[in-house]
């Protein structure tokens with residue numbers, strides 16, 4: 001091949017510097033309203049993306065589709081008992097500090113599961129060599145322990161992603177650099193017995209007294225500023241990495257360390273936080289360590305700006321960008337979002353997959369159900385039942401993934417959709433629609 005051709009093809013051969021991960025369903029409307037009512041920033045990931053799209057740094061097609069994580073995979077980190085409990089309004093009411101009557105189980109669990117799916121996809125992206133760095137514009141749910149959620153954290157995205165990577169054969173050590181203001185009890189407790197996962201944390205609020213061997217936990221009882229914080233980080237993190245010798249690093253980039261934060265009590269400035277975040281990314285790049293970044297906490301308006309600066313830096317940009325109010329409704333953003341989940345009701349194929357009752361349900365006979373049986377059930381509960389009874393596994397065995405289960409509001413119909421495995425842009429197909437009225441059950445298509 002001639003030198004000229006080499007030159008022409010070079011940009012296409014180049015590995016991307018970073019991949020971004022986000023799904024329009026990250027933002028549960030109930031939780032957005034709750035945050036706004038408390039005067040806290042909401043829609044951080046969406047606003048960051050909107051700003052990047054507006055500035056031309058992210059174009060339609062840049063953010064790729066990824067599958068919704070199955071409940072079975074959540075069980076790689078969480079206990080079955082907890083996965084059952086979490087479908088109850090009372091559990092979510094406690095985790096988010098909202099009254100039970102305001103809890104919308106499917107909306108909240110859907111949002112959390114998508115964010116977990118984003119961290120899992122980001123992990124696959126760095127481990128497959130697609131890019132050395134991946135940023136999930138959400139996630140960082142580090143208070144979720146295997147058997148308990150708390151502090152706005154239901155499922156632990158980093159915990160699940162590590163467990164999933166293990167299942168897929170990744171066997172090197174893992175480091176979690178947790179720089180959220182609050183200590184990440186979920187990861188510390190979750191990997192307490194695992195000698196291959198190490199937690200590094202600088203924090204101002206203790207959430208667990210569990211230690212774990214090889215972890216670095218430093219709590220500050222006073223309002224620490226930029227220089228002292230960066231100095232401690234600069235002195236302790238490289239040595240920690242030398243010792244832990246990871247093959248994969250997670251960075252929970254909590255921006256509740258900002259001096260403006262209503263829940264955090266550190267005194268870091270936007271400039272200090274930007275230096276911190278860049279330093280982490282540079283440090284991992286120097287060591288050629290695959291890095292997955294999640295946003296974590298951050299509740300002041302400046303947290304949106306900090307997340308934007310971090311993401312721009314990840315994309316190799318040094319331009320001045322501003323996280324503007326209201327930009328999340330922009331036309332540019334809609335075009336970017338359209339490519340993330342190509343599901344479109346009008347594009348559903350008429351041809352479906354014909355399965356009979358016995359294939360699909362086995363012992364779980366929907367004909368025995370009565371009308372409105374599911375009226376008080378969430379789609380999450382129905383899906384969990386299908387997962388534990390092996391119904392969904394049948395679809396995966398047939399070569400499908402990204403299974404989504406929904407229940408109509410009257411509780412008379414279950415819809416199961418999925419995509420052929422590995423075809424990220426393929427639309428969802430209706431696998432089965434199970435409806436019943438009285439004694440009549442039909443599986444569509446027939």
Ligand SMILES: [Zn+2]
Nearest residue numbers: 180181182297
């Ligand atoms: Zn926090």
